[in-house]
Amino acid sequence: MRAPARLRRWKPRHALPALALVAALTAGLLWWQPWSGGDGDRLAFTTAPGGSARFGTGEHLYRYKVRVEDGIAESPAQFAAEVDAVLGDVRHGWAAGGTASFQRMPADPVDFTVYLATPKSTDRICGQYGLDTGGWVNCGVTHQVVVNLTRWTELSEFYQGRPEQYHALAVNHEVGHILGNGHVDCPGPGAPAPVMMQQIKGLHGCVPNGWPYSDTGTLLTGPPVQAPTNAP
Ligand SMILES: [Zn+2]
Numbered sequence: 001m002r003a004p005a006r007l008r009r010w011k012p013r014h015a016l017p018a019l020a021l022v023a024a025l026t027a028g029l030l031w032w033q034p035w036s037g038g039d040g041d042r043l044a045f046t047t048a049p050g051g052s053a054r055f056g057t058g059e060h061l062y063r064y065k066v067r068v069e070d071g072i073a074e075s076p077a078q079f080a081a082e083v084d085a086v087l088g089d090v091r092h093g094w095a096a097g098g099t100a101s102f103q104r105m106p107a108d109p110v111d112f113t114v115y116l117a118t119p120k121s122t123d124r125i126c127g128q129y130g131l132d133t134g135g136w137v138n139c140g141v142t143h144q145v146v147v148n149l150t151r152w153t154e155l156s157e158f159y160q161g162r163p164e165q166y167h168a169l170a171v172n173h174e175v176g177h178i179l180g181n182g183h184v185d186c187p188g189p190g191a192p193a194p195v196m197m198q199q200i201k202g203l204h205g206c207v208p209n210g211w212p213y214s215d216t217g218t219l220l221t222g223p224p225v226q227a228p229t230n231a232p
Helices: 005-032 076-087 119-127 149-154 165-180
Strands: 043-045 060-069 098-103 114-115 139-140 144-148
Touching: 060 076, 076 098, 076 165, 114 119, 114 149, 114 165, 119 139, 119 144, 119 149, 139 165, 144 149, 144 165, 149 165
Parallel strands: 060 098, 060 114, 114 144
Antiparallel strands: 043 060, 139 144
């Protein structure tokens, strides 16, 4: 039986453009990778092997993995050990609040990923979420924590000579965003600077501090800041 003329004509005239459209959409999806952890999965990163114990007893378990950009001096295992030490401090870290616990995983599924990335890659990943890191700062958004390699090695103005304090601050601040915390300001002169303060922009009378909780288990915070939406 012959197909109606309308159908016979359709093939040669429309098949090619339709195929081209499908190919273009597929290529776009492959480039964007909406199902993956973001652009960081397309750049060259290596995931730290192994995992950690569960840190803390909080009911809400946040599983994370650690990825380090290829070709930099810091090894994935080395960076992961520092991240673990920060999230694993159940006395001063976020786990001290009693609601969140953390565990590093060697692979998906995870709730967030901590990247150590060159400034260029940091801007690229953070920029996908509308955050302007300017080759200068870290970001924490949705399921991504991105630590700028230059910050990690050169630290910030108020933490010169204190890499452990700055590393704690960087991880605690960005993971704080993952937990849903916004920016706060210094509560008063001489007080420990809250980790959710944008400390890199000035301490406003506070003293350097990289931990969310004090020795006595008090949350170190301050008045909320109305930040522009693209502030990392
Ligand atoms: Zn922030």
